[in-house]
Amino acid sequence: MMRRLSTVFKNKDKENTKSSPTSAENGATSSNGPARRLTMGVSKKSTSGTASSNPQAFEGPDHSVKRAGIVGTLESLGKVISTANRPLNTETGDGSYDAKQEQLGLLDDLKSLRIKDLETLQLTMKQELGTSKLTDDKAMLMERLIQLVANLPGTSKTRVKLTEVLVDELWGSLEHPPASMLGDKYNYRQADGSYNNIRFPDIGKAGTAYARSVTPKIVQPNPKPDPGLIFDTIMSRDNGGFKPHPNNVSSMLYYIASIIIHDCFRTSHEDFNISMTSSYLDLSPLYGSNQDEQNNMRTLKDGELKPDCFSEKRLLGFPPGVGCILIMFNRFHNYVVKQLATINENGRFTPPKDNLPEDKKQAAWKKYDNDLFQTGRLITCGLYINVILLDYLRTIVGLNRVNSTWTLDPRIEMERNSKPGTVAGVGNQCAAEFNLVYRWHSCISQRDEKWSEDLYMKIFGKSHKEVSMQELLVGLGKLEAMTPDDPLQRDFAGMKRGSDGKLNDDDLVKELTASIEDLAGSSGANNVPAVLRAVEILGMEQARAWKCATLNEFRKHFGLIPHEKFSDINSDPAVYEKLKVLYDDPDLVELYTGLVCEDAKKPMDPGVGIGPTYTISRSILSDAVTLVRGDRFYTTDYHPANLTNWGVTEVDYDLNVNQGCVFYKLFIRAFPNHFSFNSIYAHYPLTIPSENKKIMEKLGRVDDYSWEKPSKIPERKNIVTYDGVKSVLTNGEAFGVDNWRKGLAFLxxxxxxxxxxxxxxxxxxxxxxxxxxxxxxxxxxxxxxxxxxxxxxxxxxxxxxxxxxxxxxxxxxxxxxxxxxxxxxxxxxxxxxxxxxxxxxxxxxxxxxxxxxxxxxxxxxxxxxxxxxxxxxxxxxxxxxxxxxxxxxxxxxxxxxxxxxxxxxxxxxxxxxxxxxxxxxxxxxxxxxxxxxxxxxxxxxxxxxxxxxxxxxxxxxxxxxxLGDGKEHLSEINRLAKLNTAEADDILLHYLLEGIRMYGTFGAYRTCHQNITINDGSRKVECKPGDSVFTSFVCVPFPIPTQHNFLTNSRSP
CATH class of the missing domain: 1.10.630 (Cytochrome p450)
Structure with missing residues (x-):
């Protein structure tokens, strides 16, 4: 507002340089008329009532009020005379005169300004030129501006302009309509993604149509090139073999990409124009895309999910590493809801009382479960989006290879009105074109290519080369129909579940480790595995059904120059010559063909991390910003009131730790007994470890991490009895303080x-x-x-x-x-x-x-x-x-x-x-x-x-x-403290020791150095070298824990 106010007085008013109009048509009085002379006749008096040309030496009666009245009377008389001199009006039906008043210009306004108004303008300029976006309201600047405006004449143009600016600023301080509302319906994500935009609840909702980002204006020929021929000539890996990723990116990055695309796209089998999942990064592959799917994932008790499973059936047809990531998010969710219930911040998750009527008790428990679940989902999604922005996106643009804390975070709070249109939390509708942008099949590794070929053999009993398109569609339909709706009943990579429904940690970690070490493929032409031939043909046919714009139209939409020659699309003659035969003109190259077959960008640190093809490189950044900034739950409603103080902190990032990367939180929470706190596998899983070592050596951080493969860390042995604790702490040979020494050496x-x-x-x-x-x-x-x-x-x-x-x-x-x-x-x-x-x-x-x-x-x-x-x-x-x-x-x-x-x-x-x-x-x-x-x-x-x-x-x-359970002793403690005697001090010491015994939470860690058996009460605890042992003092009470012994070896004074 201050900037706009300060510019109002800079506008030139050309009318100030002209004399007043004298035409009889507007009824204006001549500047030489009687009214003008009468007004000028009294203007020499100052506002104090003293003649400006002849100041008096004594103080007489104050006639200023009377004088002001005289001036007003004379001005009114002048107006009467002016009105009387007007000719009859014949321009209106009833003979009435135009009541419009002449507006005063800037020079007249300046005459009305006082010294303090000029000071106000000076403060306004100072505020605008300053670096702070905030106003010091104790300076009363707004009130002084109101005084300034109020002092301007009623016919002032500037007064009108300043009023408009003031109203505009006050209006702009609040959202219209509001983007956020109260209540569970708005505070929690809906299962189908609706109500992300409160005013337009169906934007981005599952079951709605894809959007179109680019208008297809070019007349495209029919028939188009055969999709099978396109694949065989310029897409297939058979045309030159596997090309490894130039930056040694891990398959894990593309597993995250697979989750993202299945989070935002699920094309209906009945209608290709409809997406059956929401248009938001709401982790629907884990939670489900509608209420029925979500209910199938929930235990409906204590806010928990069914263990070690996920909702999205389609991802069972992907390499197991994709599912392992979702299982980690599943475990993180269940960890979160347990913590929420334990902390019970401000009584927000208090279990219902037992004395409620049965119907109210059931309703209360249902709400308790839902509050925990929904809040847990918001927090888990908070970690998910931080993984995407701080790990995945940073790797895409190569920021993981430099010591920089900058990242492209769309959630940044921008100065209001700094860029019209860059709003937040307004919703999103995924476009069909981006369904094509995210099909990064060229980057599939050799390991995953082999896995896909084996899957064909398992489903169809023969090689993928022998499976027709019809057989593929029928087989996949049957497979989906045979997959249980209950995620807990589905097979996952042949892994066995325990009695608690959980999968074996060793199996999951083994799969994750292999995935992290797996080198992905390179983007670009002729690197898509042949096993995906049918999938790519279906993708091309789907794109044609959507009538997508061409590659060049798509490029121009994002401000990129169109390809003028086929060699601009791909510089390899083996590719561009075939493109020329297939399409005749670069303007006719279809979007999907072009996205796959363009040249890939060369690595650049930072700037280009995964080397995508040129058009994809630009468009995915726009999509990432849109997906995140448009989501109300990641912007306007992402705050402690919704996620709790603990929840926001738990998933937040710290730029002083890994430049903000947070993936390690997910790994270590899911597998605390396998990934060490500094495992490079957990901290940077999107690049293969051997490349990470080169990066960290260059950055001088190689010693910050452990480079060992994840392996089972023995679970901590807890010793809780007096005899057991004593046997550990008095045996220095068998039990050492290795962990203390490590911490000391580190600091x-x-x-x-x-x-x-x-x-x-x-x-x-x-x-x-x-x-x-x-x-x-x-x-x-x-x-x-x-x-x-x-x-x-x-x-x-x-x-x-x-x-x-x-x-x-x-x-x-x-x-x-x-x-x-x-x-x-x-x-x-x-x-x-x-x-x-x-x-x-x-x-x-x-x-x-x-x-x-x-x-x-x-x-x-x-x-x-x-x-x-x-x-x-x-x-x-x-x-x-x-x-x-x-x-x-x-x-x-x-x-x-x-x-x-x-x-x-x-x-x-x-x-x-x-x-x-x-x-x-x-x-x-x-x-x-x-x-x-x-x-x-x-x-x-x-x-x-x-x-x-x-x-x-x-x-x-x-x-x-x-101050709590022992408050009955306070009066005696107070009495003893005032005595100031040795005897009283001794008793006070025992009060202190009793308080420690009753409420102290103490213990000591030791590391086992030899094979030994600890007799811990009725238990025999077997320990081997390397085991961590915790001796708890909390569980070593008197024979009668509540019996106090304040007077040991003392008598009351």
Whole structure:
């Protein structure tokens, strides 16, 4: 709006340079008439009522009001005289005069502007020239513009224009009609894709007609070339053999393409003009294209899908790798709905109460199931679209081969009115032409070609060369009719299901691994497997039935120059000479023939990743943008209110992790016991591993990934009894802390692996003794107690606030618990904490806590959730290195001087209970014989990281208990705390230990080093080298878990 307002005053008004018209026809008064003279006679007075030519030295009565009235009277009198001088009007039927007023021009408007109006215009220009799209409403710019407009004369043209602009801007701030509405009907995807566009609910709905993108204007000859002849001469792989993909792309990319095309296209057998699936990327091959198909996929309980299956029957006739991807999405959906139910964000998925009447209870459970299912589908589709945009599309344009975070994301929020027509969430109708664009049969690998030939033998009992077109159609019809409607009852690649309905993970992973390693074919002429001859003939006949535009017409639609010569289509004489014979003129080459037989683009990094033919390369990007940007559920309605906070975060991408690629989330969620957190097979499955290694070596990232083939990772052994836990933790030879050492080495480098908690041998025992001697000095316990008694009241005073009444409030975890431990560690190890005492520090208390918490998680729990391990490490490494370098700089300074560096200026005031630590602690550690680098990375940093988050967690859990189930003890705890005696402190310690026992969630990981049997209560747990063992302290209670023991070895004071 500001831009348009600022230009209004720039318009030239030619009428300002002309005298007023004097024609009697319009009844205007001459500029020399009486009214003009009367008006001018009073215009010398200022608005204050003082004569401008003769200012007075004294203040008299204020006559401005009277004077204004006189002026108004004289102006009215002038109008009366002017009206009286008008001739009779003979131009209207009733003799009335035209009531139109002459509009004032720009020069007259400028006379009406005040100084503050000019300031308003200046602010408007400043706003428009600024970089922010947002307006600071506290500057009252809109209100000042209203004042400006209101001050213009009633006959001002500018006033009218500015009013129009203001109304237009206010109107444009809201959508008309709204693109989003409330209610389950609109918040959830419909099974058939309807209501994606709320106002036009049938756009993109399954069962509606294909759209036409390009008008076929060229008169095409009849008859056209025989489709079989076209295939045999310029399409068949028999004309030169298999041509491998020039960029070593994996068959997995084309499996994703197969899912996409079956997501958007399912031509009706009864009417080729109708698509029986929706025109949206809504994962209908998994969920189904109508309500009946969707119901067949659902368990109708807890929002889950039937395990390890998918809806689309047609994809059973594709290589198993396609189905394996859908099965991974199936597993991801079921993982999501379980998490949604467990988290139950804001009570959104609360199970119905048992005391409801039976009919209402059934309805409530049905809604509970549907809410979980539909929300789970939105979240799963969110991951699906991110895989398409961040993995699939990036590989198509070669962005996987460079260290760039840019991607073509159609969901980008554009500045309003920046490009008319680039709207979002308005729906989509798939066009018939794109049904042809996505038939990438030239890229089928040799492995999948052999699989297709074997499928022919299985169905027809003879070679594909001996199967007629009629036999093919009849056979495929019978096969579809014989396929059960219940997806769980269908055979999938001969794999066996377990009693729970799931397929064997080993079989699925074996198929996926082979698919990832499978080299795809190259785009272009003469590379379509001969086994697909009948399929290609049907495609050409279908295109002719749709009366599609020609290749050149299609190209011109996308702004591409048409092919003038046959050699422009394909530079190979063996191809273009045959095209010439078949079509006579380049303008007559059919769309599908041209799409298949054009030259393929040469790889370009980035720019061309999969080397498609030229026209396909341009058109698929337009289609990708349209499919995503037109989908309401990926744009206007893609937000936490629909997907939940957890759901949006779970499927979101991070440009700092793989430049945004997210495919690894799907692999590791589906197969956590096969794909390691950094497996190249999971992170970049769309390029064969050998090529990925070359790419990562060039980019300097080869060490970020594991290059081993996926294999079964032994499941974690959980030990839950006291005797079992003790037997593991006291046997250092059989059980090591390998996972801790890996995390330490990753964050801290080689010195990190020497941290005192990284092992159990003599070397690590010596390291623990060194830290113990430095840390536990005389009066250690008293110093710690006194310090916390000092820092906690300071933090309470700083962070408490009163919203009304007499009760203060505070975020006790963030601002007291976490911060107190940060201050403690910073005092002990002299960390660069920014505070009132140390304003030159680098980190605020909350920032430093986050850094130390990440260090703690990466070291001790980094592999608990494999799907989170890689991004957690990616986030943890740079912040750890930044902190470590600052600490190393300070320790190095201390080692050479008696001073400290500016970033860690002393904040050890004289009454600090830990004044003997900090610089002194650093010097004590240096005296042990360790160098500066070793001291920082093997002692200071890992110790600080181990203590802060752990202590904060423990206190938070204790607080949770005593504010909840243990709240009856609060009054006694309060009484004891005020006594300030040794006896009371001892009892308080036992209250603390009880809170830990009741609500603590603790445990320790170990890695088995030898074959051993653990006696875990009544169980015997067999462990072998490499097994991960988790010892849980949660399940090691007193004989009577709810019996408290606050007074052990103490008496109540």
């Amino acid at each position: 801290m480098g080689k010195p990190g692996a020497n941290f005192m908690l990284a092992g159990d041998g003599d070397f690590f025992a010596e390291r623990r003794n060194q830290m113990k001697e430095c840390l536990y000095q005389d009066k250690w316990h008293e110093s710690v107690k006194n310090y916390y008694e000092s820092i906690v009241p300071k933090l309470l005073k700083r962070w408490s606030y009163n919203i009304g009444g007499t009760t203060n409030q505070v975020d006790v975890i963030r601002d007291i618990d976490n911060s107190a431990h940060v201050y403690f560690a910073s005092n002990i190890f002299h960390l660069p904490l920014k505070s009132e005492e140390n304003p030159k520090g680098v980190y605020t208390e909350h920032e430093l806590y986050m850094v130390l918490a990440v260090i703690f998680i990466v070291i001790f729990f980094g592999d608990v959730d494999p799907a989170k391990t890689f991004p957690l490490r990616a986030a943890g490494l740079p912040v750890t290195q930044d902190l470590g370098q600052l600490v190393e700089q300070n320790v190095n300074f201390i080692s050479k001087t008696s001073l400290v560096s500016g970033i860690v200026d002393t904040f050890m005031e004289e009454n600090n209970a830990l004044k003997d630590y900090g610089v002194h602690m650093v010097r004590h550690l240096l005296k042990t014989g360790l160098g500066v680098h070793e001291t920082v990375w093997s002692q200071i940093l890992p110790t600080a990281g181990a203590m802060v988050a752990n202590q904060a967690q423990v206190f938070g859990q204790v607080l949770d208990y005593y």
